Amino acid sequence: MIPFSPPRIDQKIIDEVVDTLKSGWITTGPKTKLFERKLMDYSGAKGVFCCNANTNGMELFLRYLGIGPGDEVIVPAYTYCATANVVIHLGATPIMVDVLDDFTIDPKQVKQAISERTKAIMPVDIGGLPANYEALWDVILASKSLFKPNGDAQGKLGRIALVADAAHSIGARVKGELLGRQADAFVYSFHAVKNLTTAEGGAVCFSLPDSFDSSEIYAWLNTRSLHGQSKDALAKTQIGAWEYDVVDAGWKCNMTDLQAAIGLVELERYEQDTLPKRKSIADYYQNYFQIQPWALTPILKDQVRESSYHLYLLRIKGVSRMQRDQIIDRIFAKGVSVNVHYKPLPLLQAYTSRGYEIDDYPITKGLWEQEISLPIFYDMTDGQMKTVVDAVTSSVLEVIN
Numbered sequence: 302m303i304p305f306s307p308p309r310i311d312q313k314i315i316d317e318v319v320d321t322l323k324s325g326w327i328t329t330g331p332k333t334k335l336f337e338r339k340l341m342d343y344s345g346a347k348g349v350f351c352c353n354a355n356t357n358g359m360e361l362f363l364r365y366l367g368i369g370p371g372d373e374v375i376v377p378a379y380t381y382c383a384t385a386n387v388v389i390h391l392g393a394t395p396i397m398v399d400v401l402d403d404f405t406i407d408p409k410q411v412k413q414a415i416s417e418r419t420k421a422i423m424p425v426d427i428g429g430l431p432a433n434y435e436a437l438w439d440v441i442l443a444s445k446s447l448f449k450p451n452g453d454a455q456g457k458l459g460r461i462a463l464v465a466d467a468a469h470s471i472g473a474r475v476k477g478e479l480l481g482r483q484a485d486a487f488v489y490s491f492h493a494v495k496n497l498t499t500a501e502g503g504a505v506c507f508s509l510p511d512s513f514d515s516s517e518i519y520a521w522l523n524t525r526s527l528h529g530q531s532k533d534a535l536a537k538t539q540i541g542a543w544e545y546d547v548v549d550a551g552w553k554c555n556m557t558d559l560q561a562a563i564g565l566v567e568l569e570r571y572e573q574d575t576l577p578k579r580k581s582i583a584d585y586y587q588n589y590f591q592i593q594p595w596a597l598t599p600i601l602k603d604q605v606r607e608s609s610y611h612l613y614l615l616r617i618k619g620v621s622r623m624q625r626d627q628i629i630d631r632i633f634a635k636g637v638s639v640n641v642h643y644k645p646l647p648l649l650q651a652y653t654s655r656g657y658e659i660d661d662y663p664i665t666k667g668l669w670e671q672e673i674s675l676p677i678f679y680d681m682t683d684g685q686m687k688t689v690v691d692a693v694t695s696s697v698l699e700v701i702n
């Protein structure tokens with residue numbers, strides 16, 4: 302069976318993890334701090350805070366911004382549940398809007414959804430393709446007079462925050478630049494299936510305006526990820542530094558050095574090795590499917606954006622949801638694992654029970670019904686790529702003819 306997205310676990314990763322185990326320091330410590338510094342250099346963000354998942358990183362950052370009950374956060378209907386779940390955890394309301402046919406949030410729909418309760422917009426770089434940040438900034442700046450700040454951070458910001466769910470998009474580009482400063486924050490995921498993994502993990506790459514002190518933001522996030530404890534375990538090992546306070550009833554979602562050890566190896570080889578390999582697989586699919594009359598291919602690169610090649614989101618022209626599901630079954634039967642990204646939020650019980658309805662999001666519905674994600678992973682061979690396109694083609698033709 303050709304897997305969908307296995308991690309690349311080689312001797313280098315194993316050696317670095319073993320080195321960490323032998324170092325005697327396995328929780329948050331020097332490797333996590335080094336990984337944060339390297340991510341800062343890589344992304345160009347003003348500050349980077351690592352934690353145990355993208356989900357908790359997004360939630361902590363929204364908490365830093367003081368978002369809570371009575372507030373609204375605009376999210377796309379086409380995303381993974383984490384984007385909206387964190388808004389619910391805060392007691393705020395996710396306002397869902399439809400996407401464009403490139404799968405990213407539609408800035409025109411965002412504009413219409415803004416109210417005086419809107420505190421943040423969370424675009425999702427789905428599959429690795431950046432959302433249209435320029436258009437989203439235009440919408441945010443045009444709505445400044447509506448904004449009603451609540452608390453210090455919102456007062457200083459004086460506008461809606463742009464917090465990107467960048468779970469898929471490490472390594473993506475806008476106008477040739479890596480994602481780091483084009484939004485108030487980009488929150489990456491290092492989950493096991495992601496382009497760059499730490500087994501589980503996430504990073505908040507934040508770049509708030511210069512009136513904010515990035516080291517204070519880092520300290521706030523770091524403290525809240527450790528129960529609100531004023532000192533982390535490493536700081537407490539210094540002479541005379543055992544005593545600490547708990548400044549807030551915080552959470553527990555720190556990254557460990559075991560995770561960071563994997564991340565350090567992954568990041569070191571990401572630009573020169575991992576990303577080009579993923580691109581070559583996506584390009585192979587693109588060249589093949591672009592000339593199939595039944596295929597709708599994703600945007601991997603346009604004049605402004607370049608994907609991180611996280612997912613290859615193929616669509617099959619004109620098929621119903623039932624036909625799409627039949628095609629998937631046939632592809633699996635031919636030994637190829639495929640996936641669907643994602644079942645839209647307004648089809649999930651957690652959201653239908655809150656009153657969201659899929660018919661309010663026609664583009665999302667149409668994209669999802671015809672979507673099949675194809676395998677991309679570092680160790681994929683040329684033979685496996687050919688097997689994938691053959692299995693997809695024959696399965697599609699069996700169902701649509």
Ligand SMILES: Cc1ncc(COP(=O)(O)O)c(C=O)c1O
Nearest residue numbers: 354355356381383468490491492
């Ligand atoms: C779009 C999107 N957002 C958020 C997440 C959550 O990431 P994590 O598992 O690191 O919390 C995922 C994970 O698949 C995702 O695909």
